[in-house]
Amino acid sequence: MTHRVFLVDDHAMVRAGVRAELGDAVDVVGEAADVPTAIEGIRATRPDVVLLDVHLPGGDGRAVLEALRGELPDVRWLALSVSDAAEDVIAVIRAGARGYVTKTISGPDLLDALRRVADGDVVFSPRLAGFVLDAFSAGPAAPAPAEEVTDPGLDLLSAREREVMQLLARGYTYREIGSRLFISVKTVESHASNVLRKLQLSNRNELTRWAATNRLL
Amino acid sequence: MTHRVFLVDDHAMVRAGVRAELGDAVDVVGEAADVPTAIEGIRATRPDVVLLDVHLPGGDGRAVLEALRGELPDVRWLALSVSDAAEDVIAVIRAGARGYVTKTISGPDLLDALRRVADGDVVFSPRLAGFVLDAFSAGPAAPAPAEEVTDPGLDLLSAREREVMQLLARGYTYREIGSRLFISVKTVESHASNVLRKLQLSNRNELTRWAATNRLL
DNA sequence: GAGACCATCAGGGAAACCCCCGAACCGACC
DNA sequence: GGTCGGTTCGGGGGTTTCCCTGATGGTCTC
Numbered sequence A, B: 001m002t003h004r005v006f007l008v009d010d011h012a013m014v015r016a017g018v019r020a021e022l023g024d025a026v027d028v029v030g031e032a033a034d035v036p037t038a039i040e041g042i043r044a045t046r047p048d049v050v051l052l053d054v055h056l057p058g059g060d061g062r063a064v065l066e067a068l069r070g071e072l073p074d075v076r077w078l079a080l081s082v083s084d085a086a087e088d089v090i091a092v093i094r095a096g097a098r099g100y101v102t103k104t105i106s107g108p109d110l111l112d113a114l115r116r117v118a119d120g121d122v123v124f125s126p127r128l129a130g131f132v133l134d135a136f137s138a139g140p141a142a143p144a145p146a147e148e149v150t151d152p153g154l155d156l157l158s159a160r161e162r163e164v165m166q167l168l169a170r171g172y173t174y175r176e177i178g179s180r181l182f183i184s185v186k187t188v189e190s191h192a193s194n195v196l197r198k199l200q201l202s203n204r205n206e207l208t209r210w211a212a213t214n215r216l217l
Numbered sequence C: 001g002a003g004a005c006c007a008t009c010a011g012g013g014a015a016a017c018c019c020c021c022g023a024a025c026c027g028a029c030c
Numbered sequence D: 001g002g003t004c005g006g007t008t009c010g011g012g013g014g015t016t017t018c019c020c021t022g023a024t025g026g027t028c029t030c
Helices: A012-022 A035-045 A061-068 A086-095 A107-118 A126-138 A159-169 A174-181 A185-198 A204-213 B012-022 B035-045 B061-068 B086-095 B107-118 B126-138 B159-169 B174-181 B185-198 B204-213
Strands: A004-008 A027-032 A049-053 A076-081 A099-102 B004-008 B027-032 B049-053 B076-081 B099-102
Touching (some): A004 A012, A004 A035, A012 A027, A049 A061, A049 A107, A076 A107, A159 A185, A159 A204, A174 A185, A185 A204, A204 B204, B004 B012, B004 B035, B012 B027, B012 B107, B027 B035, B035 B049, B035 B061, B049 B061, B061 B086, B076 B107, B099 B107, B159 B174, B159 B185, B159 B204, B174 B185, B185 B204
Parallel strands (some): A004 A027, A004 A049, A049 A076, B004 B027, B004 B049, B049 B076, B076 B099
């Protein structure tokens, strides 16, 4: 069964990219580039999931969500954004989105996330899960508890990968990590590559920042 | 005039390295590898400055300082550590040390730091100065005000260097920083190199970590 | 036993990083 | 007028990062 998806993003290229990546795996029932068009289109098509860009001209994507969540309780919302700032994530989650992924996500992963959200799961990019959970445990303002939280981030990594991740975040070079763990530089490269891919990070600086903000150092 | 210095560090190699680096520029009147030996030696030799490792077996280096500061008020203390954790720094400064440098410091810089401390100045590694000042401005528990604070860290950097530093810490590549600031990649390289040297960091990962722990992002 | 995952390592290559040197221009300061 | 520091670049070169393909062997599960 293909889920019915509505796209909201002000960049036509992004919408085209999402369409191309998703292919026939889902049914894209409509698109919108701004808040009014999105509200109208979603109201008309009643999709299973709305893939919602957080930053839109003429109001946040959150405005769309808040305008319709009462009216269309069966619609699930997955936030899509370039931003990984905690405030953006938490704001849209509090508004009612069932997930939040960044635009660095791969096509297959996006498809998987859409399906999970449509099925009622809660989905985050691995690197975001940490402070989303922090925010929920700290501030008791969240209404709906998550049935299932996928991608707890660290749990994606094997024990060895976690080990390498820590040393990467602490600034050690591949060579230093290798001699510290008594493995070759090439093995460290493998683990590092896996870590970055699994956490959807593109280089070790993002890893360092991620680890620092999540107090994993 | 050569200052009389006492070394406290549990690693013989570190003590040997300090001796070698300092050469005849100072008079090393004694060494110790643990707390009791240090207390005894310092009491016997009454040096101008004690170069004190923060982490010692059988008690912190702070124990040495607290045991002797009342008895020997003329002795100046310079903390030497591998740690740049805020709590370590602040604890030993509050205990009465007149400075704190990490073991990444160069020989000439260490000599300079020792002389400054012996002369009554307060000396920090540039990257530590930030949160030391923060701690003092936040918690008013510090007894002795510093006559002169050298190396205020961020203040070491020019305006342009601070700008580049921020973007570096945020993970932008040299190329991206260049196009964002409308300067060439080579100029970015120059600024980056200056930033790392001035903050005594060896690569941009350490910079990212430093900026993250100091909330400069 | 086949498949899936993990850990280990290799070769190769593009890009980025970091440093060395030198140079030019400019403004401030003595 | 000279010196100093900041900002702007260039050449050159070694190191590091990151990805690609591919290979081996171990464990675990179905």
